Amino acid sequence: MVPNDDHAAEPAVSRLKGMPVHRRSPQSNTGRRGLVRAPAAAATVVAAAIYGLLPDTLIIGPRLVVPCLEIGLILAVMVTNPHRSAHHSRRSRLMSLALILLIALTNLVSLVLLIGQLIASSTGHGRLLLLAAGQVWITNVIVFAAAYWELDRGGPVARTRTDRRHLALADFRFTQDEDADTAPEVEAGSSQRSDWVPSFVDYLYVSLTNSSAFSPTDTMPLSPRAKILMGVQATAALVTSVLVIAKGISGLSK
Template sequence: MTATKAAPGKESPAASGDAPEHRPRGEVRLPAALATLVAIALYALLPQDVLIGPRFVIPGLEMLLLISLLVVNPVRMSRQNRVTRGLSIVIVVVIAAANLASLGLVLRELVSKQEGLPLLVAALQVWATDVIVFGLAFWEIDRGGPVVRNLVDRRRLPRADFRFPQDEDKGTVVEVDRGSSQASGWMPTFIDYLYVSLSNSSAFSPTDTMPLSHRAKLLMGVESTAALITSVLVIARGVGNLS
């Protein structure tokens, strides 16, 4: 049996070091859209004392932004311009700002008030929203965002903000190597960034995925600090309620 040879003047992808491109034409929109809806609902269900303004003003604004983005890319993230890119960032910033403000109010209430259970539930809602919103932020900033990551050739992508395990799997055992970024063209999706956010918020530090840029480190630092403060006060309040 003879080995297959590359055409004259051309190198195979393995020989040239370029990863084969097997990426779909745009990331599926549904996971990120559902996560955004959950974050909006969690905020809308918070007690009035820890909300910023009337209950449905901020959730209503967030829904309008989300609907605008869904109109442009209802199924897959395949189209983008300056307006849609700006709206994508704005909705993340609005959710993050509202949630951080609510976190401050929840912490104030936990310290000053006696009735604990509703505030403990509110703190859990804020923590869960934090996980979602930082997952969205990581998803939006890394390598130019979801549209650019999946539609632009790897060699022309912006510098990565995160290094995933798949980015280091080349040269390992065969069954692991096949899933590496270099061998398969693997690219992170929203679920990967949501997991990064969850692990950072739970462990208060990066776990399997490392931040590379200053903005990624700053975001992860803010998230882990907020999660740590929330956890400490919630545990302290819970122990106080049991005693």
């Protein structure tokens, strides 16, 4: 007698549905740990190092001035809460925003100078400029990831410590924000069930895909400022990529 597949699968489904799923109320933040700044700090150190390695023609003033300022701001932010940030600090947030603005402005200037040199047909440093274009592109990814991380839903400290009912409006909609009615093993990791909040790695991925695809991928911008930032980032990445490709093709034709 052939067993009925539906009845055979039913106990397994029942067991799956009966499995304990660790769920927290969307209004509860008791299970969240304090903010970990190490990934963001490491990324900004990389951005500072990249700037220090750019060609002289793409750097403003003495080579080490901007990297030293950036490292100083990073250390100042880390000193306020060396391990996990559990409380809001206006001074720390202002220093974080100042650091992001400094990296963004200096990288924008480097991009403008790079565009001018890539366009100039008389330049004799084609390979060096192509390498510099890659450095500028990577810094672009890092600085916009830091901006998204610092601004979304009131900032990183607010996301980890504030009751969801009192969080600021979201700037981005992640896939975890939409997984509450899917398969049990997917639903268990959703924002509504597990009280998930995005970390720096999530924003770094958003920034990387936006710079690669020149548009949002799986994470959608919701607020006007998020759309503006993603538009500026995608435009900068597109211009850099187009110029690099054009320069590479012109180099091959010679």
